Amino acid sequence: MNAFWQMVAANLKMTVRNRVALFWNLAFPLIFILLFGFLFSGDEVEIKVGIVGADQSPTTSQVVEAMKATDGFSVETGEEQAELDRLKDGDRSVVVVFRPADSNGQIPTDVFWDSSSPQTGQVALSAVQSFLAQAGEPDPSSRPIAVSVHSVVSTDLDYIDFLVPGILAMTIMNSGILGLASAFVSYREKGILRRIKATPFPLSSFIGARIVSQLVIAVVQAVILVAVGMAVVGLKINGNLIYALVMVIIGSLAFLAIGFVVASFARNQEAADSLANAIAFPMLFLAGVFFPTDAAPAVLQPIIKLMPLRYLADGLRNVMVLNKSLPAQWLNISVLVFTAVVGFLLAMKLFRWESNAV
Amino acid sequence: MSGHSTTTSNPQPGTTVAVQDRYGPASNTEAIIDVRGLVKHYGALTAVDGVTLKVMTNEIFGILGPNGAGKTTTLEMVEGLREPDAGSITIAGIDVVADPAAVKRVIGVQLQSIALFDHLSARELIQLFASLSGGDSSRGRADELISLVSLDEKADSYADQLSGGQRQRLSIALALVNDPAVIFLDEPTTGLDPQARRNLWDLIRHLRDSGKTVVLTTHYMEEADVLCDRVAVMDHGQIIACDTPLALIQSLDVVASINARVNYPLNIDGLPGALDASAIDDQITVSTRDVPLTLSALLARASEHGIQLQNLSTSQATLEDVFLTLTGRSLRE
Numbered sequence: 001m002n003a004f005w006q007m008v009a010a011n012l013k014m015t016v017r018n019r020v021a022l023f024w025n026l027a028f029p030l031i032f033i034l035l036f037g038f039l040f041s042g043d044e045v046e047i048k049v050g051i052v053g054a055d056q057s058p059t060t061s062q063v064v065e066a067m068k069a070t071d072g073f074s075v076e077t078g079e080e081q082a083e084l085d086r087l088k089d090g091d092r093s094v095v096v097v098f099r100p101a102d103s104n105g106q107i108p109t110d111v112f113w114d115s116s117s118p119q120t121g122q123v124a125l126s127a128v129q130s131f132l133a134q135a136g137e138p139d140p141s142s143r144p145i146a147v148s149v150h151s152v153v154s155t156d157l158d159y160i161d162f163l164v165p166g167i168l169a170m171t172i173m174n175s176g177i178l179g180l181a182s183a184f185v186s187y188r189e190k191g192i193l194r195r196i197k198a199t200p201f202p203l204s205s206f207i208g209a210r211i212v213s214q215l216v217i218a219v220v221q222a223v224i225l226v227a228v229g230m231a232v233v234g235l236k237i238n239g240n241l242i243y244a245l246v247m248v249i250i251g252s253l254a255f256l257a258i259g260f261v262v263a264s265f266a267r268n269q270e271a272a273d274s275l276a277n278a279i280a281f282p283m284l285f286l287a288g289v290f291f292p293t294d295a296a297p298a299v300l301q302p303i304i305k306l307m308p309l310r311y312l313a314d315g316l317r318n319v320m321v322l323n324k325s326l327p328a329q330w331l332n333i334s335v336l337v338f339t340a341v342v343g344f345l346l347a348m349k350l351f352r353w354e355s356n357a358v
Numbered sequence: 359m360s361g362h363s364t365t366t367s368n369p370q371p372g373t374t375v376a377v378q379d380r381y382g383p384a385s386n387t388e389a390i391i392d393v394r395g396l397v398k399h400y401g402a403l404t405a406v407d408g409v410t411l412k413v414m415t416n417e418i419f420g421i422l423g424p425n426g427a428g429k430t431t432t433l434e435m436v437e438g439l440r441e442p443d444a445g446s447i448t449i450a451g452i453d454v455v456a457d458p459a460a461v462k463r464v465i466g467v468q469l470q471s472i473a474l475f476d477h478l479s480a481r482e483l484i485q486l487f488a489s490l491s492g493g494d495s496s497r498g499r500a501d502e503l504i505s506l507v508s509l510d511e512k513a514d515s516y517a518d519q520l521s522g523g524q525r526q527r528l529s530i531a532l533a534l535v536n537d538p539a540v541i542f543l544d545e546p547t548t549g550l551d552p553q554a555r556r557n558l559w560d561l562i563r564h565l566r567d568s569g570k571t572v573v574l575t576t577h578y579m580e581e582a583d584v585l586c587d588r589v590a591v592m593d594h595g596q597i598i599a600c601d602t603p604l605a606l607i608q609s610l611d612v613v614a615s616i617n618a619r620v621n622y623p624l625n626i627d628g629l630p631g632a633l634d635a636s637a638i639d640d641q642i643t644v645s646t647r648d649v650p651l652t653l654s655a656l657l658a659r660a661s662e663h664g665i666q667l668q669n670l671s672t673s674q675a676t677l678e679d680v681f682l683t684l685t686g687r688s689l690r691e
């Protein structure tokens with residue numbers, strides 16, 4: 001094994017043995033996923049029903065009133081198209097559309113349900129059907145309401161599906177900016193960089209080995225977070241995991257570059273930690289990790305557009321859960337590659353072997 | 359202490375002495391390190407101001423001086439870690455300024471701040487640095503080095519679990535991973551207790567005896583005296599003297615003083631070998647370059663007059679006195 005891979009192996013060993021690093025790299029994101037996973041994807045007792053054409057007859061009004069009066073039902077009324085869109089977005093479990101009465105005085109009724117979340121969908125469907133059935137005679141043909149059932153596949157993102165790619169992006173950012181800057185500044189403060197300089201091992205190889213180790217760690221993190229997400233909190237991976245790994249690697253490079261720049265600017269470890277946090281914290285809350293970026297106030301939108309994390313979170317979400325292709329992520333990828341290149345060039349220019357600039 | 363040739367400057371500029379045999383028998387006739395006119399400025403401060411020195415193969419060469427004298431800066435330029443503003447450095451025939459990368463293969467370096475990765479054991483650190491230095495990174499070789507620096511029981515301990523002396527020894531083991539011809543140790547015993555310091559001196563002597571050349575800096579006069587074959591005394595960025603410790607001390611006007619109390623006034627003028635004599639109340643002090651000669655004369659004169667000498671003691675001049683004489687200041691100030 002040559003010196004480069006010895007250095008990579010040593011970096012990995014140190015990371016695995018470092019409990020603080022292990023916490024931030026693995027436990028911290030896992031806590032987020034489990035916490036939010038259990039908070040938001042708990043059993044959906046509420047059956048969300050969208051009603052179209054509710055008040056066209058006393059019969060339909062009665063049915064709707066009965067639903068509204070029942071625990072576990074939340075009933076909204078609206079236009080057909082709007083309600084169907086909501087069903088597709090996962091905001092409705094069932095949409096009931098009452099059509100104008102036919103010549104027999106029967107009301108044709110279309111019931112749409114979301115078959116992509118089978119459990120909630122089935123429960124909601126049968127509950128609604130039982131309501132509709134109560135409103136009439138035992139004989140279906142003489143009932144005032146004639147039901148036909150349609151299933152709809154929603155592109156419903158559960159919150160956990162939104163969250164896990166975001167948490168993964170956050171983790172990549174943290175180990176890139178916070179982890180690397182902190183480690184590198186401590187290497188410089190403790191004189192390890194100078195000790196390396198006293199060996200024939202080139203600085204470029206030392207940094208290269210560090211980058212390779214970080215990429216290995218990022219990929220392992222991604223695999224563990226996704227696996228736990230799928231196994232424990234019902235994460236649905238609809239997309240291509242290879243694309244996701246490509247995004248993970250490109251994203252890691254971008255944030256490692258930022259970390260190197262922070263390490264070059266910071267004179268000591270406290271300064272490095274503060275600067276890294278000052279960069280990472282706003283991104284953590286605004287760049288679409290926990291909630292979509294468009295939920296942030298309009299005044300912040302131009303700033304959010306400058307945040308590399310937004311592009312990584314968006315890209316990861318697109319390829320992991322929304323099944324978008326990698327080429328469709330060209331904007332996200334370009335921004336991250338640009339960040340990486342500019343960052344590394346800047347870091348090379350600013351690089352210092354020693355903390356005291358004598 | 360061995361009496362080496364005391365040449366400190368080479369009259370033939372431009373010659374570089376190639377080392378024929380790195381592991382050959384001790385021979386002090388070859389200069390393995392040749393430094394000329396080294397200068398380093400930091401802004402307005404001239405940290406190193408024209409240092410010229412030669413280090414012979416297979417000696418322990420000490421650079422002695424107070425903190426801030428420029429020892430570390432000099433050492434780091436010689437190691438190829440800092441670029442000098444002027445001057446030339448040759449180690450084993452390699453031009454350090456022109457090719458700092460090449461020189462790193464023949465030298466081993468211990469820095470003043472012991473820089474060790476956390477979360478790696480002593481053995482792993484040795485294997486890693488052996489690999490980074492292009493040396494033998496096998497476990498067997500690592501264990502040999504661990505034994506050499508007496509860390510056998512700590513081979514699997516992380517660096518932060520080692521005591522100061524153990525870290526120093528590990529750091530020296532790291533300086534040996536590429537089997538270097540020259541080992542540089544920057545203040546190797548600073549902060550160590552006396553026992554740990556003596557252990558380290560034994561290790562450094564062992565390295566010399568096994569054929570290495572050792573260059574170290576120190577601000578401990580005693581360390582330079584008992585450990586180093588030759589010492590360069592440095593102050594304000596300049597080498598103000600360079601010789602064996604014995605020769606440096608003997609270059610002083612006063613080498614020793616004889617002290618005693620007398621029970622009756624004694625004429626101490628004109629003792630053979632005496633340079634100066636003084637009596638304050640019953641306390642007499644005679645300084646001399648030749649203790650046996652002056653002392654026997656003093657004893658003879660006292661017994662001749664029936665006077666008793668009490669609390670008789672002699673104190674030898676030290677490198678401390680050398681520094682005091684050369685700079686007018688104490689080394690410890």
